[in-house]
Amino acid sequence: MSIDTETARKVAHLARIRVEEDELPALAGEFNAILGFIEQLQEVDVEGVEPMTSVTPQRLKRREDVVTDGDQQDKVLANAPDAREGFFAVPKVVE
Amino acid sequence: MSELSRLKISEARDALRKGEVTSVELTEACLAEIEGGGALNAFVHDTPDLALEQAKAADTRKNGGSLNGIPLGIKDLFCTKGVASQAASKILDGFRPEYESTVSQNLLDAGAVMLGKLNMDEFAMGSSNETSIYGDAVNPWKVDDRALTPGGSSGGSAAAVAADLCLGATGTDTGGSIRQPAAFTGITGIKPTYGRCSRWGIVAFASSLDQAGPMTKDVRDAAIMLQAMCGHDPKDSTSADLPVPDFEAMLTGDIKGKTIGIPREYHMEGMPDEIEALWAEGRRMLQDAGARLVDISLPHTKYALPTYYVIAPAEASSNLARYDGVRFGHRAKLGQGDGITEMYEKTRAEGFGQEVKRRVMVGTYVLSAGFYDAYYNRARKVRALIKRDFEEAFAQGVDAILTPATPSAAFGLGEMAEADPVAMYLNDVFTVTVNLAGLPGISVPAGLNSRGLPLGLQLIGRPWEEGDLLNTAYALEQAAGFVAKPGRWW
Numbered sequence: 001m002s003i004d005t006e007t008a009r010k011v012a013h014l015a016r017i018r019v020e021e022d023e024l025p026a027l028a029g030e031f032n033a034i035l036g037f038i039e040q041l042q043e044v045d046v047e048g049v050e051p052m053t054s055v056t057p058q059r060l061k062r063r064e065d066v067v068t069d070g071d072q073q074d075k076v077l078a079n080a081p082d083a084r085e086g087f088f089a090v091p092k093v094v095e
Numbered sequence: 096m097s098e099l100s101r102l103k104i105s106e107a108r109d110a111l112r113k114g115e116v117t118s119v120e121l122t123e124a125c126l127a128e129i130e131g132g133g134a135l136n137a138f139v140h141d142t143p144d145l146a147l148e149q150a151k152a153a154d155t156r157k158n159g160g161s162l163n164g165i166p167l168g169i170k171d172l173f174c175t176k177g178v179a180s181q182a183a184s185k186i187l188d189g190f191r192p193e194y195e196s197t198v199s200q201n202l203l204d205a206g207a208v209m210l211g212k213l214n215m216d217e218f219a220m221g222s223s224n225e226t227s228i229y230g231d232a233v234n235p236w237k238v239d240d241r242a243l244t245p246g247g248s249s250g251g252s253a254a255a256v257a258a259d260l261c262l263g264a265t266g267t268d269t270g271g272s273i274r275q276p277a278a279f280t281g282i283t284g285i286k287p288t289y290g291r292c293s294r295w296g297i298v299a300f301a302s303s304l305d306q307a308g309p310m311t312k313d314v315r316d317a318a319i320m321l322q323a324m325c326g327h328d329p330k331d332s333t334s335a336d337l338p339v340p341d342f343e344a345m346l347t348g349d350i351k352g353k354t355i356g357i358p359r360e361y362h363m364e365g366m367p368d369e370i371e372a373l374w375a376e377g378r379r380m381l382q383d384a385g386a387r388l389v390d391i392s393l394p395h396t397k398y399a400l401p402t403y404y405v406i407a408p409a410e411a412s413s414n415l416a417r418y419d420g421v422r423f424g425h426r427a428k429l430g431q432g433d434g435i436t437e438m439y440e441k442t443r444a445e446g447f448g449q450e451v452k453r454r455v456m457v458g459t460y461v462l463s464a465g466f467y468d469a470y471y472n473r474a475r476k477v478r479a480l481i482k483r484d485f486e487e488a489f490a491q492g493v494d495a496i497l498t499p500a501t502p503s504a505a506f507g508l509g510e511m512a513e514a515d516p517v518a519m520y521l522n523d524v525f526t527v528t529v530n531l532a533g534l535p536g537i538s539v540p541a542g543l544n545s546r547g548l549p550l551g552l553q554l555i556g557r558p559w560e561e562g563d564l565l566n567t568a569y570a571l572e573q574a575a576g577f578v579a580k581p582g583r584w585w
Contacts, residue, residue, distance in 0.1 A: 055533030
């Protein structure tokens with residue numbers, strides 16, 4: 001499986017990371033090195049093996065479905081790059 | 096004053112209890128060492144005022160906790176209330192959490208003093224502390240004019256403990272990030288069983304692999320500090336609701352009749368002779384202490400690194416999606432007409448370093464439609480096989496497994512710059528299996544190489560049996576008698 005610059009461009013966009021056009025070939029090359037390394041997994045016999053979902057056999061705890069936290073609007077917004085009138089502010093999303 | 100910062104946690108604790116020293120004296124000694132240790136670039140956010148306030152409180156406290164008055168360093172990955180916590184990334188520039196991570200809160204509750212935040216690889220992605228926004232942390236060990244890496248990702252923690260800037264430090268370990276730097280700097284580091292330490296408030300890298308643990312000057316200190324760090328936390332759904340035994344009380348040094356497994360697959364092709372020799376020496380030491388050695392096979396070992404480099408980036412790509420320039424940290428300056436997608440793309444391009452971008456994108460790729468089964472699901476299946484290998488060894492009566500901690504001693508900063516990313520990943524070849532299987536693993540300094548650099552041995556234990564593992568490590572430590580310290584050049 002070889003990754004071309006077009007795939008690299010698509011992956012960068014899916015990851016929402018801007019990559020300049022002239023950097024795409026080098027990025028594709030790095031992907032190929034890493035994916036080449038990962039390719040070894042194809043030789044393992046995994047017939048009948050369940051994919052791991054939890055490394056320790058544990059059941060998630062249950063609790064009452066009640067509010068346990070909240071009412072901290074100031075704290076939630078304290079680190080925002082742009083907060084206005086009690087909200088996170090972002091560029092216009094809906095036309 | 097500097098003698099005080101050289102104390103082990105156990106020694107300082109005993110001296111504090113006898114009234115021979117105060118926490119303020121210990122803390123001032125460490126702060127002076129930190130001040131003089133700038134060349135190591137270990138501490139990146141100093142909190143001297145907070146530390147002295149906590150030390151004064153500790154000195155007046157009656158019946159303080161197990162770490163009352165002990166000055167520690169905290170890895171920058173832990174969220175600490177009101178104190179910069181940015182995972183060594185530009186994207187968390189200026190972030191001051193409104194909350195305290197459970198592990199660092201547990202330490203504070205035990206009476207510990209926080210000296211400041213420690214350098215690390217960005218988002219804990221790296222094995223040399225060279226991906227940090229703060230610049231490289233430097234190993235206090237030095238044998239020629241080269242500056243050496245303290246390892247990574249917990250490189251600042253390792254350098255700070257090895258150079259006696261603090262009495263102990265927290266680390267985190269996703270693929271070897273406690274054990275490899277501990278080995279490179281001649282200190283002790285334990286990654287407990289997955290679920291022992293709460294992950295709440297620790298900046299997430301790969302949630303199914305991340306665990307916090309202590310980095311200390313000896314095994315006893317690791318037992319004391321781990322005890323304080325772990326325990327059940329309802330805020331982390333994967334935190335284990337199991338009793339925490341008294342780890343220090345389990346350090347008898349008696350390992351007679353214990354069975355130690357020696358995995359044949361860890362004899363790697365091209366492994367340096369000095370690593371083979373150290374491993375043989377470790378086997379001899381455990382045998383002399385009364386343990387029985389058995390050869391075991393962990394047949395899927397060679398697939399551990401490729402499995403890790405699917406699972407860890409996949410989880411990272413999901414976890415790091417939260418850095419979007421909206422809720423915290425850096426937001427890129429936007430141009431005329433830029434919308435929200437440009438905001439995300441520019442913010443993440445500016446905020447993440449090269450290695451982080453690479454892993455996020457690899458993770459995005461292996462999770463994308465058409466490749467999910469071929470890469471991600473296959474890796475999760477191989478991970479199940481890697482865990483099964485260990486279970487079969489333990490079912491045969493093996494109590495612990497002895498391996499080298501790293502495939503080499505510390506290398507020079509910048510030496511891997513031109514190498515392919517995979518070459519750096521090979522640093523974790525002996526440690527990463529342990530994260531994939533969720534097991535406890537400890538690195539113990541066991542000797543110096545021919546050039547005078549420290550080397551570590553790793554012991555891997557049964558799940559939840561950190562107490563037994565620490566005791567085996569204690570026996571190994573006593574046999575190895577490692578007391579060397581780096582000569583001061585900084």
